Amino acid sequence: MFNTFKQFIPYNRIGMAVIDDQEEIIRAEIARSDNVKIHLRNGYSLPLAKTSLKQVIESGQPRIINDLKKYKARHPHSESTHLIVKEGIQSSLTLPLKVNDKCIGVLFFSSIHKNTYNDSHIVFLNHIASHISISFEKSILVGDLILAAITGFAKLAESRDNDTGRHIERMRNYSVAIARQLANYPQYSDIITEKYIRDIYNFSPLHDIGKVGIKDSILLKPGKLSPDEFKVMKTHTLIGAKVLEKTQEVLKNKDKNFFTIGIEITLFHHEKYNGKGYPYGLKMEQIPLSARIVAVADVFDALTSKRPYKSAMTVEKSLEIIIKEKGKSFDPDVVDAFLQSQAEILKIYRSLSDDYSELQTSG
Numbered sequence: 340m341f342n343t344f345k346q347f348i349p350y351n352r353i354g355m356a357v358i359d360d361q362e363e364i365i366r367a368e369i370a371r372s373d374n375v376k377i378h379l380r381n382g383y384s385l386p387l388a389k390t391s392l393k394q395v396i397e398s399g400q401p402r403i404i405n406d407l408k409k410y411k412a413r414h415p416h417s418e419s420t421h422l423i424v425k426e427g428i429q430s431s432l433t434l435p436l437k438v439n440d441k442c443i444g445v446l447f448f449s450s451i452h453k454n455t456y457n458d459s460h461i462v463f464l465n466h467i468a469s470h471i472s473i474s475f476e477k478s479i480l481v482g483d484l485i486l487a488a489i490t491g492f493a494k495l496a497e498s499r500d501n502d503t504g505r506h507i508e509r510m511r512n513y514s515v516a517i518a519r520q521l522a523n524y525p526q527y528s529d530i531i532t533e534k535y536i537r538d539i540y541n542f543s544p545l546h547d548i549g550k551v552g553i554k555d556s557i558l559l560k561p562g563k564l565s566p567d568e569f570k571v572m573k574t575h576t577l578i579g580a581k582v583l584e585k586t587q588e589v590l591k592n593k594d595k596n597f598f599t600i601g602i603e604i605t606l607f608h609h610e611k612y613n614g615k616g617y618p619y620g621l622k623m624e625q626i627p628l629s630a631r632i633v634a635v636a637d638v639f640d641a642l643t644s645k646r647p648y649k650s651a652m653t654v655e656k657s658l659e660i661i662i663k664e665k666g667k668s669f670d671p672d673v674v675d676a677f678l679q680s681q682a683e684i685l686k687i688y689r690s691l692s693d694d695y696s697e698l699q700t701s702g
Contacts, residue, residue, distance in 0.1 A: 426449075512691070518632055
C-alpha cells in the first residue's frame with residue numbers, strides 16, 4: 340500500500356491501528372514512512388474513551404486535520420498527537436476501516452506539510468476502503484487467533500510455576516525496550532526492523548512454554564534441584580521449541596516462517612554468551628540475537644521477582660549481577676542496550692511489578 344498509493348494521494352507516513360472491542364482500546368498495529376523517524380510505535384495503545392478517534396469510529400466517516408500543531412494546541416493532553424507532531428507530521432487523513440458496518444481499525448495517511456488533504460482524497464479512499472478493510476481483517480485475524488492460543492498456552496505454563504501472572508508482560512516489554520535501543524547500533528540497524536521488534540513482543544512470552552511438559556514435583560519444588568532434576572528441567576527448552584515447530588508445520592501453506600523467532604527464543608534463551616549454557620552450549624553470535632535479548636530481560640525479571648524459594652532482589656543488586664555477567668552469560672551489546680534503556684526498564688518495572696506495589700503499600 341505504501342509503495343502503490345502515492346500516485347493517488349500524498350503522504351510521508353501510513354499507519355494502521357486495530358480496535359480491540361474486548362479491552363475497549365485502539366492499538367497501533369504497523370507504520371511505514373519515508374525519511375520520518377517514527378515515534379508513535381507499534382503496540383502503542385489508548386482507551387477508546389480517551390481518544391478523539393472515538394467519533395471517527397462511531398460515525399464511520401473520514402477525518403481531515405490539516406494543521407496538527409493547531410490541533411495539538413487545542414488538545415494539549417493528547418499524547419498520540421504529541422508523538423505524531425514530534426515526527427514532523429503536520430496534516431493527516433484518518434479513514435475508518437469497516438467490515439459489515441463494524442469498524443475494525445483505522446488507517447492514517449500523514450504528511451509533513453500543512454493543508455495536504457481535501458475532499459477528493461476522501462472520495463478516492465472511500466472507493467477502496469471496503470477492499471482495504473477486508474484484506475486488513477483477514478491478515479490480522481489468523482495471526483491474532485494463533486497468538487491468542489499460544490499466549491494462552493504460555494500463561495498456562497506460567498500459572499503452574501507459581502508466578503504472579505505479570506512475568507509475561509514485564510519481560511516482553513523489557514525485551515522490546517532492549518531491542519529498540521539495540522536498533523540504534525549500526526551493526527543491528529538492518530536486523531532489528533519494526534517487524535523484528537513486533538515479533539520480539541509477540542513471541543518472547545513463549546520462552547517457557549516447554550514447562551508444561553515438566554512434572555510438578557520438579558517444576559514446583561521449593562528448594563534447589565538435584566543434578567538429575569535440573570537435567571529434566573533443562574528439557575523445557577527442547578519441549579517448547581518442539582511445540583512451536585509442530586504449530587509452524589500446520590501453517591506451512593500460509594507462512595512457513597511465522598514462528599521462527601518464537602522457536603529461537605524458546606530453544607536458546609538459556610544459552611550463555613561464553614558457551615556454558617544449554618541445551619547446546621552455543622556461544623556468542625552462534626546464539627540467535629532474539630534469544631540473547633530475551634535472556635537479559637528474563638534474568639532481570641527473575642532477579643527482581645519474588646518466588647516461593649527466594650525473595651525479590653532490589654533493582655540495584657539485580658543491575659549489578661547483569662553487569663557482572665556481561666560477556667559471560669550475556670552479550671555485551673545487549674547488556675549495554677539494557678543499561679541505556681534503564682529509564683524505560685524501571686518504568687515498566689514500577690508499573691507492572693507486584694513486589695514494587697507491595698513495597699509502596701507497606702511503605
